[in-house]
Amino acid sequence: MINALIERWRPKTHTFHFSVGECAVTLEDVAMIRGLPTNGLPVTRPTMSCFEVMEAECLHQFRVAPRKADCRGSFIKLTWFRGLKDRIVLTDDIHIQMYVKCHTMLLFETILFGDKSGAAMLWKFLHLLRNFAGIIQFSWGSACLAHLYRSLCRATRVDCKEMDGPLTLLLTWAWIRLPFLAPIPGNPRLFPIANR
Known part of the structure; x- marks a missing residue:
């Protein structure tokens, strides 16, 4: 019973685990890759369907x-x-x-x-x-990262078949932070967008 409660209230970590360690997309990454502000007012409003x-x-x-x-x-x-x-x-x-x-x-x-x-x-x-x-007073970078984390959590469900969210942020982050996933350099015409 205690273990079930601990598991329920344990904070979720949004990390990728590799044989060399673990890493995660951070606010610094969002600011660097997207150029979005990470300080400021929270991006929040109630969702109404009226x-x-x-x-x-x-x-x-x-x-x-x-x-x-x-x-x-x-x-x-x-x-x-x-x-x-x-x-x-x-x-x-x-x-x-x-x-x-x-x-x-x-x-x-x-x-x-x-x-x-x-x-x-x-x-x-x-x-x-x-x-x-x-x-500009809103923390758009924080909201974008929170949306990515939420999307990653939903993508881990057994019944999930596809992922949504800021995937270009995730792909760019992987390209920069995980060089072993990037293609081997050689012919720059093969990957012109990613090389830019």
């Missing part, structure tokens, strides 16, 4: 709201953001800011906080973009 609140937030930030068909619970489909981004005419600072917010939401889903579907984004991040000049 369509009316989400509609009001979109109207406030973009002057247009998605239809119910463009939403799925507390998610907004990325096609809505892509369509809105394509329709924005960059005539003044307000429209430029709306365009950048759309692009930022797309980056959140595809790079920082992706899920397995890759088709929708939690709209809770919209509220964090309300004060666009203050976006």
